[in-house]
Amino acid sequence: MPGKQPNLFAFSDTSGLAAALRNYIVTSQHAGLQRHEVFKVAVSGGSLPQTLAQALLAEPKSEEDVIKFDKWEIFFADERAVPLDHEDSNYALIKKELLDKFPASIGQPIVHPIDVEHLNDTQELADQYEKKLVDSFAKGDSVRLPIFDLLLLGSGPDGHTCSLFPGHPLLRETDAWVAPIEDSPKPPPRRITLTLPVITHAVKIAFVATGEGKKEIMKEIFEEGNGLPCAMVNEAAGDRVSWFTDNAAVEGVQFPRRSFL
Ligand SMILES: O=C(O)[C@H](O)[C@@H](O)[C@H](O)[C@H](O)COP(=O)(O)O
Numbered sequence: 001m002p003g004k005q006p007n008l009f010a011f012s013d014t015s016g017l018a019a020a021l022r023n024y025i026v027t028s029q030h031a032g033l034q035r036h037e038v039f040k041v042a043v044s045g046g047s048l049p050q051t052l053a054q055a056l057l058a059e060p061k062s063e064e065d066v067i068k069f070d071k072w073e074i075f076f077a078d079e080r081a082v083p084l085d086h087e088d089s090n091y092a093l094i095k096k097e098l099l100d101k102f103p104a105s106i107g108q109p110i111v112h113p114i115d116v117e118h119l120n121d122t123q124e125l126a127d128q129y130e131k132k133l134v135d136s137f138a139k140g141d142s143v144r145l146p147i148f149d150l151l152l153l154g155s156g157p158d159g160h161t162c163s164l165f166p167g168h169p170l171l172r173e174t175d176a177w178v179a180p181i182e183d184s185p186k187p188p189p190r191r192i193t194l195t196l197p198v199i200t201h202a203v204k205i206a207f208v209a210t211g212e213g214k215k216e217i218m219k220e221i222f223e224e225g226n227g228l229p230c231a232m233v234n235e236a237a238g239d240r241v242s243w244f245t246d247n248a249a250v251e252g253v254q255f256p257r258r259s260f261l
Contacts, residue, residue, distance in 0.1 A: 006234045006241035008222070009260045010250050014210060018054040020260040021208065021244050025055065025150065026065055028204050032149035033071055039149050040136070042077040042194060042202075044162060045090035046154040049097035051208050051244075057101055070107025073136060077151055077199075078163040079114050079129075081122050081190040088188050112136070114192065122180030126192040130178040146177060148202040151194075155209045156186060159217050159228030163193035166228050171196060196229075200236035207233075207243045214249040222255040 032039035137146035225231035
């Protein structure tokens, strides 16, 4: 249905992509601050944090373009059940790529890592993370789902996003906000992840997918769907979803590109 389709943006290089992503994040930040004076974001791991750093660490072009990092609350869209200083930790990755590089003078965000007390029990790890979401989003009220201002996600070469993998029973989860997974086909196997209802309920969802290695799966996601997790997000959230890609990742993909204005 026109207007309800995801936005597909393709750039010739990562600097063009990063500049547009910065613009999009700033617009989303502005909307979040208008709405509730904070900006609630969840981020994934993989190659995303590096692109994010390129986008966010650039000098602001105007007053409007300033990243108000001290107003951000950062959650993890998925996380591996490992200590926070482990090389597989998404927290460690974001810290290294982004948080540590942001000058302290502009203020620090509130960051919500997993509670490493529960690394041996992924169900408890997920439950405790869900409690953090309840504390932040529900504040004593009963809410059906948290509404993130923005999700910043990646797509795996098999069409997974967060730690939701093709054909996995977790794709049918309807109640939990955060779920454990013990058999992730992408190592490490033990993780927690936001569930599909939480992902598709966000105000905005941005995917970043770059490189030739993504070409085949992008074709499948956009042309066939095939119940792939990324396609499920596209279908459920429609034009609240924006894909930031490079030309190599979408070469030959039959889906209308939008120009980023
Ligand atoms: O923890 C993870 O494994 C990630 O959160 C995962 O969902 C990632 O975003 C995709 O696998 C894309 O990764 P790339 O951008 O590295 O391809």
